[in-house]
Amino acid sequence: MRSVLIAFACGLVFALGLGLSGMVDPRNVLAFLDLAGAWEPNLMLVLGGAVGVYALGARQVLAWPRPWDGLRFQLPTRRKLDPRLLIGAAMFGVGWGLTGLCPGPALVGFVGGSADIWIFVAAMLVGMAGFSLFNRVAPAR
Amino acid sequence: MQLLPLLASLAGGLLIGAASLGLLALSGRVAGISGIVGGLLPPQRGDLDWRLGFLAGLLGGGLLLQALVGLPDGVSGSRAVLIVGGLLVGFGTRLGNGCTSGHGVCGIGRASPRSFAAVLTFMSFGFLTVFLTRHMFGGLL
Numbered sequence: 692m693r694s695v696l697i698a699f700a701c702g703l704v705f706a707l708g709l710g711l712s713g714m715v716d717p718r719n720v721l722a723f724l725d726l727a728g729a730w731e732p733n734l735m736l737v738l739g740g741a742v743g744v745y746a747l748g749a750r751q752v753l754a755w756p757r758p759w760d761g762l763r764f765q766l767p768t769r770r771k772l773d774p775r776l777l778i779g780a781a782m783f784g785v786g787w788g789l790t791g792l793c794p795g796p797a798l799v800g801f802v803g804g805s806a807d808i809w810i811f812v813a814a815m816l817v818g819m820a821g822f823s824l825f826n827r828v829a830p831a832r
Numbered sequence: 833m834q835l836l837p838l839l840a841s842l843a844g845g846l847l848i849g850a851a852s853l854g855l856l857a858l859s860g861r862v863a864g865i866s867g868i869v870g871g872l873l874p875p876q877r878g879d880l881d882w883r884l885g886f887l888a889g890l891l892g893g894g895l896l897l898q899a900l901v902g903l904p905d906g907v908s909g910s911r912a913v914l915i916v917g918g919l920l921v922g923f924g925t926r927l928g929n930g931c932t933s934g935h936g937v938c939g940i941g942r943a944s945p946r947s948f949a950a951v952l953t954f955m956s957f958g959f960l961t962v963f964l965t966r967h968m969f970g971g972l973l
Contacts, residue, residue: 695881695885696885697855697858697859697882698855698859698886698889699885699888700854700889701852701854701855701859701886701889702851702886702888702889702890702893703851703892703893704851704893705847705848705851705852705863706889706890706891706892706893706894706896706897707897708844708845708846708848708849708850708851709844709848710893710896710897710901711840711847712840712843712844712845712847712848713837713841714844715897717904717907721962725962725963726963727966727967728967733837733838734841736841736842737841737844738932738940739842740842740843740845740848741845741849741936742940742941743849744849744853745938745941746940746943748853749856749938749941749942752856753856753942758858758861759857759858759859760859761859761860761861762860765860765862766862767862767929767944769946771946772945775927775928776949777949779923779924779925779926779927779928779929780924780935780950780953780957781924781928781953781957782957783920783921783924783928783931783954783957784924784953784957784960784961785917785924786916786917786919786920786921786922786924787921787932787961788958788959788960788962789909789913789916789961790907790909790913790914790918790921791907792917793865793921793925793932794921794931794932795890795933797918798891799893799894799903800894800904801891802894803894803897803898803902803905804903804905807907807909807911807914810915810918811907811915811921813918814914814915815919816873817919818918818919818920818923818926819866819922819923819925820873820922822926823870826926
């Protein structure tokens, strides 16, 4: 139960951060991605602020023997660049640029009642489930 | 450029970083939205509750935002673009092991080379896609 409450609280604060930063509005994201237009640098501050806090804190936290409510830290172990990483990131970048939506803001925006965002989220979940099928046929080495 | 939106962006970023750091320190997990949600498709026994808790937090945060400041009521672009974009974001983030949060915040925050490569790739393709859709083939989509 404690792990659920922790996750809930982190998800809630995460969503509020997305809202305060303006990331939930795809127009702001597209304005950031539009280098040749009226470029809005705000997203650099969002990312910079988030990475700054995380980098400073993670250095302390990862020196602990274990997380406060867990047996061990569960971090990605893969180190090498591979085609999957780059092709996946490229596909994500195209979808992000087409819509101005990435998974977090889309899910937060989901409760706002916009049919556009519902359609996007439905397609995104289909894409994720589709990957699970694909990964069963062609698992990563 | 106005000061207030820039400060809001920075403050929002700090909150996102704090929420992600909280999940690492308390539960030892990476706050990657695509990974957290994608791990529910299909659901795995024993690994369900914290994912649902985080998702509930995101949606709950969305409801708070909707009540306090409102959420975006639509996305520019046709339904076909939303569907293609959603499929690409869903499949691509799973294939590439992360999105703006997992790679952009947590991965960069831990100085992971894979995340640097992923962020460079999805940002580049995001910039390129917006350039093509807004400045080369504007109005076609």
